[in-house]
Amino acid sequence: MPELPEVExxxxxxxxxxxxVRIDRVSGRSINMRRPLAIEKLAPLLTGAxxxxxxxxxxxxxxxxxxxxxxxxxxxxxxxxxLVDEMxxxxxxxxxxxxxxxxxxxxxxxxxxxxxxxxxxxxxEDTDASLARLGIEPLDPGLVSILPPLLHERxxxxxxxxxxxxxxxxxxxxxxxxALWRAGIxxxxxANRTSLARLGRLAQSVQDVLKxxxxxxxxxxxxxxxxxxxxxxxxxxxxxxxxxxxECGRCGSAIRSEVIGGRTTAWCPECQx
DNA sequence: CCAGTATCCTGCAGGC
DNA sequence: TGCCTGCAGGATACTG
Numbered sequence: 368m369p370e371l372p373e374v375e376x377x378x379x380x381x382x383x384x385x386x387x388v389r390i391d392r393v394s395g396r397s398i399n400m401r402r403p404l405a406i407e408k409l410a411p412l413l414t415g416a417x418x419x420x421x422x423x424x425x426x427x428x429x430x431x432x433x434x435x436x437x438x439x440x441x442x443x444x445x446x447x448x449x450l451v452d453e454m455x456x457x458x459x460x461x462x463x464x465x466x467x468x469x470x471x472x473x474x475x476x477x478x479x480x481x482x483x484x485x486x487x488x489x490x491x492e493d494t495d496a497s498l499a500r501l502g503i504e505p506l507d508p509g510l511v512s513i514l515p516p517l518l519h520e521r522x523x524x525x526x527x528x529x530x531x532x533x534x535x536x537x538x539x540x541x542x543x544x545x546a547l548w549r550a551g552i553x554x555x556x557x558a559n560r561t562s563l564a565r566l567g568r569l570a571q572s573v574q575d576v577l578k579x580x581x582x583x584x585x586x587x588x589x590x591x592x593x594x595x596x597x598x599x600x601x602x603x604x605x606x607x608x609x610x611x612x613x614e615c616g617r618c619g620s621a622i623r624s625e626v627i628g629g630r631t632t633a634w635c636p637e638c639q640x
Numbered sequence: 641c642c643a644g645t646a647t648c649c650t651g652c653a654g655g656c
Numbered sequence: 657t658g659c660c661t662g663c664a665g666g667a668t669a670c671t672g
Contacts, residue, residue, distance in 0.1 A: 399649090445650075460650080481649070540665055629645070
């Protein structure tokens, strides 16, 4: 269940593990995901390729090789990547397996199939339908100056805009709630009825909470030796997400929760206005 | 263009 | 035990 920090953690682990490793075999079964997964199309593109670098854009991973083009991966709600010995037992809903030259396999598992595995031709970062319309990267150093004026001309609940990938690309339901708590802004507040100063504090909170989570993922990364090779999950310190009914850590009020823009949203009625 | 809802899919927790 | 409902960390097509 990956948000940006989890995806970034996976990127860092894989960037440490796979460069120079060659793909000997591609297996799996073509299946409907967010886009149709076409193993027979991917196999000739990937077989024999060696990993070079790993990039992240929003919650997308891009694998680069010693040949033109990139592998584009999105984990959706339930996607996982495993880097395991080729003899390791196969998880349910393993859709694609890359057998590597070092005896391991890179496996893509996604029960709900909201994720995406596709090939990007050279230059595809700019033309791919999903990537091309992504908004600003939330960890971009310019976020605090760029985001407030963008939000300020919109009427939607501020929470919905944080989740809109065309505005800012990579914030998910957890960190949207956490950033709003830190900034003291009610998730249902209309963005255009929020001062630019407060929107600036919100942008700063977005960066703070994401950076802290990435750092925590980096900490987990040190003892990355779990036998099943699962990646991207680490204990999280959350103030409001999933804590409805519990006491706010700042003021002691009961955390509330309602559906906003189709997503369950938790907030402190005292601290957030 | 904008805002809000419906939808893809499986797994799991909780109520009865 | 099983059956049912609702909900899940995402993204986007569609409607008004």
